[in-house]
Amino acid sequence: MKVFFKHFPRFSVAGHAMAMCVLWAGAAEAQVGIPTKTEPWGLQDVKAIDPGFITAVPAVPGKTVKKGDPLVYLDRERQQYNYDVAKIRSEDNSQMQIAQGELAQKSASVDGLKHSVRRRLASEFDLQRAEGELEVARGKLGLAKMSRKLLEIDLRQAKAALDHRTLCSPIDGVVVAVYKTEGAVVQGTPVVSVADPEKLSVTMLLPLEAAGQLRSGQGIPMRFASGLQRVAQVLSISPDPKNPNGLQTVRLMVSNPDSGTAAGSQACQAVLPSLPSQFPEREATPLPVTNGGSNTPSQSPVAGVKNPT
Helix, strand or coil, X not given: CCEEEEECCCCEECCEECCEEEEECCCCCCEEEEEEEEEEEEEEEEECCCCEXXXXXXXXXXCEECCCCEEEEECCHHHHHHHHHHHHHHHCCHHHHHHHHHHHHHHHHHHHHHHHHHCCCCCHHHHHHHHHHHHHHHHHHHHHHHXXXXXXXXXXXXXXXXXXXXXXXXXXXXXXXXXXXXXXXXXXXXXXXXXXXXXXXXXXXXXXXXXXXXXXXXXXXXXXXXXXXXXXXXXXXXXXXXXXXXXXXXXEEEECHHHCCCCCCEEEEEEEECCHHHCCCCCCCCCCCCCCCCCCCCCCCCCCCCCCC
16 A cells, blocks of 8 residues: 655744645545644643742652642641641630620620619619620620631631641642742742543644545544554644634543543644545655654654754
């Protein structure tokens, strides 16, 4: 079986050209192998909400993690102190106990005066004054309860600030990249990226005619430089706003059971149906295999053709 290629009009994706594709002829239906690459699926960046410096980085690229596993530790002395103080204050019941005791005393005094007034041993004025003091005691108890709730809020805030000093994985997945090392000062920028290892994402730019052969949900064979083959599912086909020359953005999802392919960028070919009458025939070589099991996106899989510049 001979191998041919088609040279599409030159265009660029993410800084590298995707101008060539490989055409396999001799089967019942000709096929085009379009050079592309996978990207992590469901990529999530882990960032430091509050400023601080890194004290430890247990995360390493390729490490499998569970949701909530610690990835990066930040300095925490000040936050630990604030939490300890808030905890002690929230556990102090003395103000509540004093208010409850005063309320019980004033309530008993009113009950006694009511009995005395009926026996004409106390005046109505004494009873009214005691009832006023009872209302004051009830107000003090209400303030004590509100103060207790505020202290509990302070404790939750201090706990959240302390928890933010440990950057944890937001999902079950694999560590794709670590951007900072111990001692670095961080705030608001990604420190670690985590992705779902059981799926891979592929985005291609295709001419309108080629994209028109695809439909949402269609399965497309994928060939990796390592020799592994997968089936990708077409998720969406839409015009590319950055390329007014009719190119279509095709987004694929590649199933990656048992994480057989690394979650990072891997060179591959999407094998698509072709229109043989429109392909000039030139012999070409298959997708090259490197020692690491992947080839760089800038390498051309077509023999005798240089990468466009």
